[in-house]
Amino acid sequence: MSVEQNTLEREKQQGEWTPKIVGFCCNWCSYAGADLAGTSRFQYPSNLRIIRVPCSGRVNPHMVIRAFQKGADGVLVAGCHPGDCHYATGNYYARRRMLVFKRLLEYVGIEPERFQARWISGSEGQKFAENAIKLSEEIKALGPNRKLRDVR
């Protein structure tokens, strides 16, 4: 497919196609931030499915890979700001792991936008909603993810 065709194809898809995004959110900050987005009625697209984990440090890269395998077009890992981890250091581990892991994903050909790690506190409802909007737009622009996907 030529580049032009490719773009056309995408534009056509964008009408109906919405990406599937999985978000791993730590219970103490980002999940609470998402709750606050709700209580404050900040709107964002309905394509994000949040999985609650105790700490961003609980997220195993295996779980992220599994999401891509099962058809996710984007994955978000969100935790407390560095220094604010409810468990002191969990998010530092998450940060390091996710940085290394992101490089691996890029190596196998997944666009960096598809996998994002973000620090969102329990008081940042607005930031949560903004991130969800941005993430959705960026992934929409990329189109469906074909890499790593289980052959079905």
Place this chain on the structure above:
Amino acid sequence: MKRIGVFVCHCGSNIAAVVDVKKVAEEAKSMLGVVYSTDYQYMCSEPGQDVIIKAVKEHNLNRVVVAACSPRLHEPTFRKTLENAGLNPYYVEMANLREHCSWVHPNDKEGATLKSIDLVRKAVAKVNKTVALFPGEIPVEKRCLVIGGGIAGMQTAIDVADMGYEVIILEREATIGGKMAILDKTFPTMDCSACICTPKMVDAAQHPNIKLYTLSELESVGGYVGNFEVTIRKKARYVDMVKCTGCGICEAKCPKKVESEFDYGMGKRPCIYKPFPQAVPNKPMIDPENCRKLKENKCGVCAKVCPTDAVNFEDKDELVTERFGAIVMATGYELYDWKKDFGEYGYGKYPDVIDGLQFERLVNASGPTMGKIKRPSDGEIPQDIVIIKCVGSRSTEKGKTYCSKICCMYTAKHATQILEKNPNANVYIFYMDVRTPGKMYDEFYMRAKEGYGATYLRGQVSKIYQEGKKLIVKAEDTLVGKPVEVKADMVILATAAAAVKDSSEIAQTVGFSYDKDGFFTEAHPKLRPIETNTAGVFLAGTCQGPKDIPETVSQATAAAAKVGALFSKDKMATSPMISYVDEGLCSGCGLCIPVCPYKAIELITIKERVHGGEVERQVANVNAGLCQGCGPCTVACRSGAINLRGFTNQQILAEVDAACQ
């Protein structure tokens, strides 16, 4: 067989106005394991909970999904509901249809309904993998260890002891009392520090529930909240505390005098000594570094003159191990060592440039000069005195970045004391700012300035040097923009209040965090200022950051309240949502150990039968008292041997699969 019931909540119109709840309940019926599903106006209400309880009975349900609001809100509610229905409370999962769906997608009803179905599917997938969990129980040893016997430690100890619990104060010096025993008068009331501190020392020592371990140090801490196992080194004192009557003959006869630590170099003491006359316990010790008998096997006069034969040169350190339920840190502060950084003030080579605590000794009636302010170099009464504030505080270049908080007040105090004793003296105070929030504090400062006539000059001192008998102090008065020079007889530096030099070591030994300056870190700067991030370890006083005495005492009492709450029950319930190790999978590599912020994992040796023979090998073991259920360990483990209850790998992967369907 899993028999799952799904209960979809309308939340009035909060959910139902956006999400087609009937459709969600209908779709749920086809999900794996679901045998019943329904919707209801308010699931969390009592009738709503009854709907669940009835359905559990009627349909023989053994797992429940409540599709309603955030689990951060009502998970505890529905856990109780399940308990009332006779099920394990952890058999419930929630789908967050309100905060994460209807409220954020009000204009996308179709999308919100589809998302709700996915969220329910996700919860159903997770609950399919959920097993029963049972909270643990750990016994609580109702004894409290207080480390540090300053005003903070004494106050905590007395308060905890008054609640009826046994307390041990571990103090590394020969006496309790801390800095407060050194001070002369205390702002803002100017009552004599000894008059309010020494009675506290005696109260602590005589309290039937308090034991003092002076001249003692912490060796190691094991265990966890409710069950700490602490080893303490009681250092050799060379004086038998039972035989000694504290008569003081030995002190008078000891021929060798050295600089007194208590007087901060302003006075001398013998080698067998009490730090100060009101020391508690009021019995002497021998300084092994300077004693001629211990060093060179000469002298031994004290042993000869002691009427009760209490001197024992053969005394040895003793190690004791005891159990405690709680530990309170009250190790205090010390003054920042300005001599190494402040060349412009002479690196300490001018004897008449002293710090605040040295001045406290000079002005103290029981101090080396009997309270006469005489300058150290020649004993003359200083007439022109300069006080410099913020020496090593609030600086990004040298010393500390923070404000030491107490110096503005104690420099005003020192000025008042000087001018009270010698109304003709001239006191010049160089300052960056004057910060005096607190009850009667600003009034105190204004009195020093307007009432006593201390001269406040805004500006930093750039240089001090000696010229004859005078110290030349050069500075710029930034209010008038002109250089000033003062010919002073004595200079007092209000140096930063810093963390104790080895504070980080003791924090590591006990196992909690400290900040870049060595002050101990509270669990939450606003809401949990007394706790550390290690359960059962609390903070009191200046070890957490600079404070004056009233603040120190308040925090000390607060720490005692925390200890009291912990000791009010015989057993502590522990969360079952913690890590556990599958010993069959664990290779004993230990990779999980360093990632645990709570030091909850250790290697243990297990015995196994292999080919008929018995072999030993090491596996990881999670301490239920320490584990907080965060889970980074599970990711560190390469073999997936360590898993987190309530958030198992299997549960999360099932959610991922369901979310991506």
